Amino acid sequence: MMDIFDRIVVAIRKRPLSQKEIIKKEEDIIIVQNDNSVIVKEIKQKVDLTKYIEEHQFNFDLAFNQNHSNEQVYINAVRPIIRAAFQRAKVTCFAYGQTGSGKTYTMIGDMERQVPGMYLLAGQDIFQIIEMEEYAHLQVYVSFFEIYCGKLFDLLSQRNQIQIREDAKGNVNMINLMEKKINSVQQLMNCIQLGQNVRITASNSSNSESSRSHAILQVILKSGKQIHGKMSFIDLAGSERGADVQDQNKQTRIDGAEINKSLLALKECIRALDLNKNHTPFRGSKLTLVLKDSLTGNCKTVMIGNISPSSQSSEHTLNTLRYADRVKELKKPENRLFQGDLMQRELMLARQTKNITRKQFNEEDDQENIRNFSPISNIKRQSLQPLHQSTQMFNNQQFNQQKEIRKSDISSAINKFNLSSIPSINVNFNKTQQINSNNYFPTHQRINSESTYQNDYDHFNNNQNNQFLKTQNSFQQQNQLFQQHQFNHTASYSELFSESPYQSQQEQGFRQLNQQAIQQNQELEEEFEYQNPQKSYRQGHNNYSSIVQDHKNLIDKIIEISKLEMKEITMYENQNDMQSYLQTISQQLQQKVELIQEFQQKVCELQQQSQHWTFQPNDSQNRDDLFQYTNY
């Protein structure tokens, strides 16, 4: 269940294996646990070609498995922000993931199989809520556009290009964007269908793919000319498209860099929002500029990270989970981060120590040693037991809390909207059936939901409040427990080392382990930095600046030498000493050649390195220039 106190909620959704993947006997390597945890069992190969599995675990606000339906995703992750839009918030829901991971299925649904997606499920709620007396003054407007290659195209008016300008007050205006007034879910559906058709036709005719563009549906609640609330639903371009920067085709490379830039900027803006930073880099891309008003002030964002279960997609899946984790990471309550991570690290370290000492004894094959060692390992086991129990207890509590919260939300949702009995789930996508919104929700149901809505909502709020306090309380208790265990644990360790006859050997092993852990950490960090396009770009930019500086120096030096040459010429003209003139000239030329060769060597090295940079810097641009707002 989404926490209504959160401005940013990160959910992960795993899709089922497709028929093709089943036929190809691809393995499902994703496990969704406890509604908020995702485990990836990455299949790896050692140098001797034997296979082994590396497990990666991630925690999010919500995690949906292959059996969860669009309705379940909607109720748990998206419905709360739709309600918030009626409370004057500007809300955003976006689907992130590689091509084919289920973004469109989540956002738009499956037209052929008549499965509604977030757009439509939200539409049903919007038109039900708007019938309530307190919202009777609101009108609903819709716009639908796509961002392709840094340009905006209106999907509701034959893909006309939209201009975007920021006025003196910092408001972003979209010029020529069609905003259609709609009065029913059917009209919303027509708009979505029209936009999707335009999108597909455009991508076919230009031989591009729709997965290279971001599609944005905005539903705006207006009171007269005033905006009351705004909802943006975004089906993002395939995240792997950002890696096309190395492609042979120039256009594909430019598209890739543009997608990369926008996904990076989106992440940075959400993180800035989460950290309440003064400066948010909206100008980093058209996508974030368009969303400026929805990522500031009274706003809420839900990110749905879509992942494929197939072993063939493990790399992209891990990238999606890491992206989502970066968005989510900074908003974890501090206690939880500290406690969970430390516990895990402690347990892992202890396990590694055991393995190393075991290995040492095997090598020495010394029975005496083993006998002496056994009581010590017992102490170690004992000292770890409370830590282990505490971790289990913590996990169980978390699980039960999640279950409780989810149960209460679902029952309150069912009470409120009686969604299970709404016939509109079977909406006909073929437009043939004229749907009257009065048929959707029979009158007695509407009256019932109107009168109970406020009560239910208050109850829901109180319930959430209580749950929140309970969770906070439990974090505090857990923290105290953990500190106590950590203390015991440290005490047992010092006991262990002072009693052991192999003290120095073990200490050495322990130190080695620490060293290894630090090194591994560094490697991981380096790998992350390498994968981080912003960092990579900055590196590229630094190298680029330094080579420009070197080049300037070289030219200065050559000018210096040339000045000397000029002097020589004058001297020769005066003295007519051919021998010494030629000797000096030859030395000066040699100097120039050496300087140029040295510089050439440097340029070659940089050229090779630059193949690995994610961004190729242009002319005199630095990063700020690149992100600078210019007249679009």
Ligand SMILES: Nc1ncnc2c1ncn2[C@@H]1O[C@H](COP(=O)(O)OP(=O)(O)OP(=O)(O)O)[C@@H](O)[C@H]1O
């Ligand atoms: N949760 C799901 N349940 C059943 N089928 C799904 C689910 N998610 C995705 N699919 C199916 O998987 C296929 C790929 O999904 P989809 O087209 O939504 O991917 P995508 O991420 O939008 O790709 P693209 O970026 O190319 O648009 C589709 O056939 C879709 O019907």
